[in-house]
Amino acid sequence: MLSTDVLIAGRNLFRHTRRSVFLGGALAAVTCLIILVSSLTNGIEAAMMESATTLMTGHVNVGGFFKITSGSAAPLVSEYPKVLAAVRPLVPGLDHVAVRGRGFAKVVSETSSMDIVLSGVEIDSEPGFARLIRPLDGKVEDLAQPGTMLLFQGQADRLKVKAGDVVTLSAPTSRGVNNTADVRVAVVAHNVGILSAFTAFIEQRTLWQLYGLSPSATGALQLYLQDPSQANAVAARLREALARDGYRIMDPDAQPYWMKLMQKVPSEDWTGQKLDVSTWHDEMGQFEQFITGVRWVAWLVVVVLLVVVIIGLLNMLAIAVRERTREIGALRAIGMQRTKVLWLFVLETGLLGLLGTGAGALLGVAIALVVNAVGKSIPESMQFFLMQERWHFLLQPGWVLFYVLLFTGVTVLASLLPAFRAARLRPVTAMHHIG
Amino acid sequence: MNRTASPVLRFAVAALSVLGLLAWAPAARALTPEELKKVVQTLDDRQRNSGDWKALCYMESKEKGKTDVVYELLVYRRDQDDKQLFLFTKPKSEAGKGYLRIEKNLWSYDPSTGRWERRTERERIGGTDTRRDDLSEPKLAEDYEARWEGDEKLGVYDVHHLVLTVKPGVDVSYPVRHLWVDKESLNILKRQDFALSGKLMRTSYNPRWKKIYSESKKGDVWYPEEMRFFDEIEKGNSTLILIKEIDLRGLDPNIFTKAWLESKSR
Numbered sequence: 001m002l003s004t005d006v007l008i009a010g011r012n013l014f015r016h017t018r019r020s021v022f023l024g025g026a027l028a029a030v031t032c033l034i035i036l037v038s039s040l041t042n043g044i045e046a047a048m049m050e051s052a053t054t055l056m057t058g059h060v061n062v063g064g065f066f067k068i069t070s071g072s073a074a075p076l077v078s079e080y081p082k083v084l085a086a087v088r089p090l091v092p093g094l095d096h097v098a099v100r101g102r103g104f105a106k107v108v109s110e111t112s113s114m115d116i117v118l119s120g121v122e123i124d125s126e127p128g129f130a131r132l133i134r135p136l137d138g139k140v141e142d143l144a145q146p147g148t149m150l151l152f153q154g155q156a157d158r159l160k161v162k163a164g165d166v167v168t169l170s171a172p173t174s175r176g177v178n179n180t181a182d183v184r185v186a187v188v189a190h191n192v193g194i195l196s197a198f199t200a201f202i203e204q205r206t207l208w209q210l211y212g213l214s215p216s217a218t219g220a221l222q223l224y225l226q227d228p229s230q231a232n233a234v235a236a237r238l239r240e241a242l243a244r245d246g247y248r249i250m251d252p253d254a255q256p257y258w259m260k261l262m263q264k265v266p267s268e269d270w271t272g273q274k275l276d277v278s279t280w281h282d283e284m285g286q287f288e289q290f291i292t293g294v295r296w297v298a299w300l301v302v303v304v305l306l307v308v309v310i311i312g313l314l315n316m317l318a319i320a321v322r323e324r325t326r327e328i329g330a331l332r333a334i335g336m337q338r339t340k341v342l343w344l345f346v347l348e349t350g351l352l353g354l355l356g357t358g359a360g361a362l363l364g365v366a367i368a369l370v371v372n373a374v375g376k377s378i379p380e381s382m383q384f385f386l387m388q389e390r391w392h393f394l395l396q397p398g399w400v401l402f403y404v405l406l407f408t409g410v411t412v413l414a415s416l417l418p419a420f421r422a423a424r425l426r427p428v429t430a431m432h433h434i435g
Numbered sequence: 436m437n438r439t440a441s442p443v444l445r446f447a448v449a450a451l452s453v454l455g456l457l458a459w460a461p462a463a464r465a466l467t468p469e470e471l472k473k474v475v476q477t478l479d480d481r482q483r484n485s486g487d488w489k490a491l492c493y494m495e496s497k498e499k500g501k502t503d504v505v506y507e508l509l510v511y512r513r514d515q516d517d518k519q520l521f522l523f524t525k526p527k528s529e530a531g532k533g534y535l536r537i538e539k540n541l542w543s544y545d546p547s548t549g550r551w552e553r554r555t556e557r558e559r560i561g562g563t564d565t566r567r568d569d570l571s572e573p574k575l576a577e578d579y580e581a582r583w584e585g586d587e588k589l590g591v592y593d594v595h596h597l598v599l600t601v602k603p604g605v606d607v608s609y610p611v612r613h614l615w616v617d618k619e620s621l622n623i624l625k626r627q628d629f630a631l632s633g634k635l636m637r638t639s640y641n642p643r644w645k646k647i648y649s650e651s652k653k654g655d656v657w658y659p660e661e662m663r664f665f666d667e668i669e670k671g672n673s674t675l676i677l678i679k680e681i682d683l684r685g686l687d688p689n690i691f692t693k694a695w696l697e698s699k700s701r
Contacts, residue, residue: 070539071539106668108669113669177608178636182634263552267553
């Protein structure tokens with residue numbers, strides 16, 4: 001019986017080809033658009049997560065700032081082995097810890113210069129590091145040697161250097177004394193998202209030397225969790241426990257550490273050591289706000305388009321009911337129930353919705369797959385905003401299905417009003433209708 | 436037959452003559468520790484004012500790959516209280532920006548955001564190669580240990596070459612400084628600033644010195660009218676500072692306040 005109803009609904013749609021194609025096409029376009037936008041934002045978020053957790057943050061970080069005077073701040077945790085010993089028992093789901101130095105320096109080559117956020121790394125004690133980095137020139141293992149650094153492709157291009165070349169790092173020490181270090185570019189790596197435009201790695205001891213630090217000091221303890229979704233809970237627990245242990249803890253603030261270093265921390269009236277426990281969401285706060293903004297704009301556009309489609313749908317069904325009033329009258333006269341009439345109209349729009357959104361979803365998925373396969377570059381001016389170098393759509397089948405069902409559902413809901421109107425028609429009135 | 440000395444013999448005779456002359460010439464005598472101390476103290480004392488100071492300065496910044504920028508700024512100093520204020524007046528985009536130093540704190544103000552930010556004391560002024568202490572009263576004797584490196588010729592000038600090394604526990608921008616001081620006038624003609632690593636970071640020249648009578652000091656105050664800084668790390672970057680229109684009359688105490696600097700951009 002259902003198959004007969006579907007057949008009737010399908011024939012009705014087929015009979016009004018132009019109208020069906022117009023509305024189905026609109027639904028397909030909206031579905032395709034939302035799938036592309038959502039998979040692009042998913043791609044941005046995934047790239048951001050990968051880039052962030054590779055380059056500058058753990059899922060949770062125990063970093064800090066040391067201030068010799070109120071006006072000068074250094075991003076460091078003094079006596080970090082003690083802090084690490086206090087942290088470990090508080091994080092049962094800890095996968096691994098990366099002890100990373102933090103800094104900010106000017107990199108000067110023979111031909112150019114750029115400001116860069118430095119991350120000190122000990123690759124011997126961080127075996128996962130080599131897996132995250134894809135070398136383009138040179139070997140990652142060479143970064144274990146003192147006086148070496150890793151640059152990403154974009155930075156190397158800008159500085160016009162290759163593996164083996166020497167660059168000069170210039171930065172003030174934690175006491176504000178100007179210092180320099182001549183370092184060899186051990187490896188040039190493939191870019192890892194937009195963060196790799198301004199973040200580079202340096203061998204840890206070289207970083208200590210540049211900033212005049214003792215080996216018991218570091219920039220941050222980056223904690224990688226087995227379940228990253230626990231980051232906020234772990235951070236809150238650490239703040240509480242470390243404060244109980246007598247450490248001075250900074251209030252949570254969703255800003256990357258270098259922004260705190262440049263603006264917030266030097267403006268505060270305190271000296272000595274303060275620890276700053278942050279999550280990767282905090283470190284990526286502004287980028288996350290941007291992504292949320294993109295999602296809201298995308299949804300706003302989709303809602304507007306959907307409203308237009310629904311108005312079109314209501315209009316189409318009103319015309320259909322008017323055109324088919326005599327037909328409805330005849331069907332009612334030979335015994336068709338009101339619910340059946342309602343059902344036929346709802347089925348017709350449901351079928352239209354399903355076909356339209358299904359086609360849109362297929363089109364969106366196909367476009368995303370083709371673009372991913374081609375690996376087309378994003379114009380440089382847009383790379384910062386999209387946080388990617390190449391267009392990458394991260395398709396999630398569950399969400400694709402959700403959008404298809406959501407838009408089909410909305411279409412069906414929109415059809416209920418004209419369908420009720422059709423079902424309410426009295427057979428005699430309907431049969432006498434001239435239209 | 437024309438008998439002439441061989442070229443080797445002639446060279447040997449000439450070399451011996453030069454060496455003989457050099458042996459008779461008076462050798463450069465090292466400055467005694469007392470003389471050295473006195474020279475460094477004199478360098479500080481000549482520039483010390485003991486009162487207030489106001490100067491109109493021009494700062495030209497040249498950076499590789501960037502357009503040259505010329506800033507006009509007013510510098511106010513009250514050295515006995517460690518107070519200093521820089522107010523940028525030109526170009527238009529920088530007008531109203533400034534730095535205020537109160538004791539050991541250096542604050543920067545941006546009128547476009549209305550925000551004050553505390554900066555490190557050794558901040559580059561306006562992003563140029565100039566540091567705050569380049570425009571302050573020098574404290575070389577207080578901050579550094581001096582060593583006499585030798586007496587040299589710098590162009591037409593006979594100069595003492597001094598090496599200053601920072602005293603333990605003192606924080607300065609450059610831990611080692613080489614000075615070339617005119618023996619006659621005791622003006623610093625050339626300076627090289629070294630990083631903690633020992634790398635040369637900056638060379639500066641002070642080709643023109645001027646003096647002005649200070650009522651508060653009851654004597655002359657010397658100042659370099661022109662300072663040229665050359666970045667030795669990023670070759671090609673340089674900054675020129677010209678100090679003009681110096682006024683040593685007493686300044687209103689309100690000048691060294693955040694409110695005064697803010698009022699200049701309203």
